[in-house]
Amino acid sequence: MNAQTYLSQAIKSALEALYSISVNENDIALQKTRKEFEGDFTLVTFPFIKQTKKSPEQLGEEIGKYLTENNSQIEKYNVVKGFLNLYLNNNFWIQFFNSEINNAHIGFKAANSSGKTIMLEYSSPNTNKPLHLGHVRNNLLGYSVAEILKTQGHKVIKANIINDRGVHICKSMLAWQKFGNGETPESSGMKGDHLVGKYYVEFDKANKKEIAELISQGKTKEDAEKNTPLILAVQKMLRDWEDGNAEVKKLWETMNNWVYDGFAITYKNLGVDFDKMYYESNTYILGKALVQEGLEKKVFEKRSDNSVHIDLTADGLDDKTLLRSDGTSIYMTQDLGTAIERFKEFPDLSQLIYTVGNEQEYHFKVLFKILEKLGYAWAKECYHLSYGMVELPEGKMKSREGTVVDADDLLKEMIDAAAQTTKELGKVEGFNEDELNHLYHLIGMGALKYFILKVDPIKKMLFDPKESIDFNGNTGPFIQYTHARIHSVLAKVNFNESVRVKETLQLNELERELIKLLHEFPSVLSESAKQYSPALTANYIYELTKTFNRFYHDYSILKEENADIKQLRLSLAKQCASVIKNGMNLLGIEVPNRM
Numbered sequence: 001m002n003a004q005t006y007l008s009q010a011i012k013s014a015l016e017a018l019y020s021i022s023v024n025e026n027d028i029a030l031q032k033t034r035k036e037f038e039g040d041f042t043l044v045t046f047p048f049i050k051q052t053k054k055s056p057e058q059l060g061e062e063i064g065k066y067l068t069e070n071n072s073q074i075e076k077y078n079v080v081k082g083f084l085n086l087y088l089n090n091n092f093w094i095q096f097f098n099s100e101i102n103n104a105h106i107g108f109k110a111a112n113s114s115g116k117t118i119m120l121e122y123s124s125p126n127t128n129k130p131l132h133l134g135h136v137r138n139n140l141l142g143y144s145v146a147e148i149l150k151t152q153g154h155k156v157i158k159a160n161i162i163n164d165r166g167v168h169i170c171k172s173m174l175a176w177q178k179f180g181n182g183e184t185p186e187s188s189g190m191k192g193d194h195l196v197g198k199y200y201v202e203f204d205k206a207n208k209k210e211i212a213e214l215i216s217q218g219k220t221k222e223d224a225e226k227n228t229p230l231i232l233a234v235q236k237m238l239r240d241w242e243d244g245n246a247e248v249k250k251l252w253e254t255m256n257n258w259v260y261d262g263f264a265i266t267y268k269n270l271g272v273d274f275d276k277m278y279y280e281s282n283t284y285i286l287g288k289a290l291v292q293e294g295l296e297k298k299v300f301e302k303r304s305d306n307s308v309h310i311d312l313t314a315d316g317l318d319d320k321t322l323l324r325s326d327g328t329s330i331y332m333t334q335d336l337g338t339a340i341e342r343f344k345e346f347p348d349l350s351q352l353i354y355t356v357g358n359e360q361e362y363h364f365k366v367l368f369k370i371l372e373k374l375g376y377a378w379a380k381e382c383y384h385l386s387y388g389m390v391e392l393p394e395g396k397m398k399s400r401e402g403t404v405v406d407a408d409d410l411l412k413e414m415i416d417a418a419a420q421t422t423k424e425l426g427k428v429e430g431f432n433e434d435e436l437n438h439l440y441h442l443i444g445m446g447a448l449k450y451f452i453l454k455v456d457p458i459k460k461m462l463f464d465p466k467e468s469i470d471f472n473g474n475t476g477p478f479i480q481y482t483h484a485r486i487h488s489v490l491a492k493v494n495f496n497e498s499v500r501v502k503e504t505l506q507l508n509e510l511e512r513e514l515i516k517l518l519h520e521f522p523s524v525l526s527e528s529a530k531q532y533s534p535a536l537t538a539n540y541i542y543e544l545t546k547t548f549n550r551f552y553h554d555y556s557i558l559k560e561e562n563a564d565i566k567q568l569r570l571s572l573a574k575q576c577a578s579v580i581k582n583g584m585n586l587l588g589i590e591v592p593n594r595m
Contacts (some may be wrong), residue, residue, distance in 0.1 A: 003088060003096070003519060004030050007041055010074065014066045019052045032520075038078060039085030040516065046082055056082025090507045093515045098500045100518065101571055104578050107522035113153035117348045120146045120385075121159045122355035123267075123274070127259040128168040129197035131266050133405035133463070134357065137390045137452050140588060142355040143272040144453055144534040145385065147586045152529045157346065161278040161338070164256050170237045172196045173251050174230065175203035185258050191265060191408065192258025206230060269411050271445060271588045278338070284329070286337025290374075291323050299373050310370055317366055335367050336374075343378055351381045353532070358386040358458070385532050388460035390452065410465075411444070417469045418444035418477070425471065427595055439592060443469070443477050446589045450476030453587050454538040474542045476589060479580060482545045484595035486577040489557055493570065501568045510551040514572055517544045521579050525586075534587055541583040548576045 008025040015021050029047065033039035045059040052059060057079055064077030064084050075089035100106050122142020125131055131139075146156045176183070176199045185192040207230045214224035225231070240248045267273065291308050294300035300308050300322060308323035322333050343349050354364060364384035371379035392405060419440040422428060428436060451468035455461045471477045507515070520540065528536040557573060560566040584591050 002522070003041060003092070004523075006073070006092070007043075007086060007088075010067055010071050011043060011063065014063050014070070015048065017070075018062055018066055019048075021048070021051050023048075033085045037080060037085050039087050041086050041088075043084040043086065044082070045084055060084040090505065090512070091503050093507065093512060093519075094501050094503045094505060096519055097515045097571070097575075098503070100575065101500065102498055105582060106518065106575075106579060107525045108151045108582070109153035111150070111153065112155045116153075116350040117155040117157065117346065118149055118351045118353060119157040119159050119276075119342060119346065119349055120149070120353045120355065121161060122146075123160045123272070124163065124356070125263065126163045126168055127193075127196065127256050128172045128200045129404075130191070130193040130262060131407035133390050133392070133407065133410060136270065136407050136410065136448070137387060137461075138355055138357070139267070139270055139272045140449050140452050141385070141387055141457055141534065144537075144587050145353075145355070145532050147588070148525060148528045148534060148537060151525045151586065154350075154529075157276055157349075158274045159276045159278060159342075160274040161280060161283070162260075163280045165241070165252075165281040165284060167234060167238060168200070169252065169256070170234045170241065171203040172200040173248075173255055174234055174237055175199040175206065176255065177251070179206070185261070191262040192260075193262030193266070194406075194408070196255050196259050196262075203230065203234075266407055266411075269441075269445075270407070271449075271590075280334070283338045283341070284334050286341050287329050287333030287335070288323070288337070290337050290340065291329075291333065294322070294370075294374060297374065299370075310373070312366065312369055315369055317362075317369060320366055320370070332363070332367060332370075335363075336370060339367070339371060339382065340376070343376070349378070351383065352378075353383045353385050355385045355387070358388055360384070361386055383532075385457070387457040390461055390463050392463050392465075410448070414444035414448045414465060414469070415440050416444075417465055418447060421469050421471070421477075422595075430594070439595065442590050442592050443480060443595075446476035446480050446584070446591075448476075449587055449589050450479065450538060450584075453534040454542070456535045457533055474539070476584075479541055479545045479584060480589075480591050481595050482549060483577055483580045483584075483591040484593060485552070486548070486573050486580075487593040489573055490570065490577070493558060495567065495570045497571070497574060499567055499571075501571060502564045505564060505568060507568075508555065510547065510554060511568065511572060513547055514544075514551060514576060517547060518575055518579060521583070537583055537586055541580055541587075544576060544583075545580060548573075 005025075007030055008028045011028050012023055012025055015023055027047065029044040030041050031044070033042045043060075043063070045056045045063070048054075048059055049056060054062070060077075060079035060082060064079060064086070067074045067086065068077055073089050073092040074086055076087045078085050120142060123131075123135065123139050125135060143158070146158045149156050176196075179202050180199060183195065185195050188195055190198070207228055210228035210230055211221070211224045214228060215221060219227070237248055241252060291300060294310070295302060295308065300310050302308050303325075305325040306327070307321055307325040309319055309321055311319050313319060320332060321330060322336075323329055339352060342352060356364070361384060364382075364386075368379055368382050368384075371382065419436075422436075422440065422443065431439060447465075447468040451463060452461070454474060468475060469477060471481055517540075524536055524540040528534060551572075555569065557566070557569045560569060581591050
């Protein structure tokens, strides 16, 4: 039994015995005692004032006195302005710890025990360019939230929709036709996504020259931008693609496959994966049938120019076009069709989560509202996992275009920085070259992922590579190094991991604090899942790691002469290492056994 459940039941009994009032355990508000006060958990007494006709302070005193007199494991209490702080004794915490000694997955519920199936979409790249820094936060956030949701017993489908059609990819295709001279990833030595991105940039450069030429001939800027030979050729290529032109389709498939191969390398290096891949080329027409359904239900309206709209002004939104007057659909129409199709494909789907930057918040409000008006009950289970943009200190890193930070460049720079820092600290002895390269990758990726994921997703963040790679402070390498330190300690001694700790032991302050932190892990995972926030898990792991390091500094483990205390400390070290490893894995971070 965890502490909150134990205390809630004890308080419920106290209220019945003292005041003859019956309460639901869920109505008993318990919270962690603030660090400036003595206690483990705090009861808020204010909800019971009306029924008991007592002052908050008097309630606290009476309940506290009853609890300490009638519950052997509630050692003492104090009252601060109607807040009752309760202190559990050593025996309670050791009993809890003994119950978890052999539980390597504390806080993880059995797979699919919740009966809930969730599809979580993330990444969603375009096939005209490589992944960039914004995609890095998106991928890390989506992957981590999916893993955290699994700990709550949910079945999670990690989905990726590839934006593989449209004007953007036609621009790369046309530029390659005109300027590529048959260049391939093999002939150029470039990753396929970088090569296609190169031609997207080439198109932009060439098109700007054509705009300037048209303006010099007397065209307006607006007219010139719409009528360059390149833009007109791109529009024709897109029409040819939609008409199934064999030559255009073949080039499209070839260049997209180059990009997919490039993406696969980046995804592997980043350590993210997917259960289901969707392609916009297969889904972009799904919403058109929905338009007819909306018209029949009188949810949509056809205007005189044959365009189709929905008026959401009464809902605090705007008038939204769903079909243009020429019959072409827009992204909203496509997203509507795709959402409906996913719930058809997975009849047991409980929730659909979209991991998309906060600049698209309005889009998703409109999307969910339209689905709701169309009568889809599951529309209320659609959720936009919104996150802030990532920026870097100016001059730290620049992409080959000078504007977007390329994901592959960023990953390489992180690994190089990890290598440099590790060498400077003299932590390379005893490793062969392959082991060192693997270690540099783990540290570099750990630094990147932890630095990004420790920030609340909704916040805009500044990513500083130099700060992230520090082996001290709230960083990935600091946590990784602590795990390696614990592993080193445990490797030096043989101890029976299953032996229970003596319940008569007196815990010192840090031993007690570590057990309390281990006790928190399940509730941290539960709250992380509810808030879709890996930051809660990340900062918990840091708090556990920091506390263990204080403990390690102040108390001996291997040289402790008392066998019972030594058993406790070894078991504590093992359990801390297990929780650190499991917690970091949920962030997509591997912790090495040696550093």
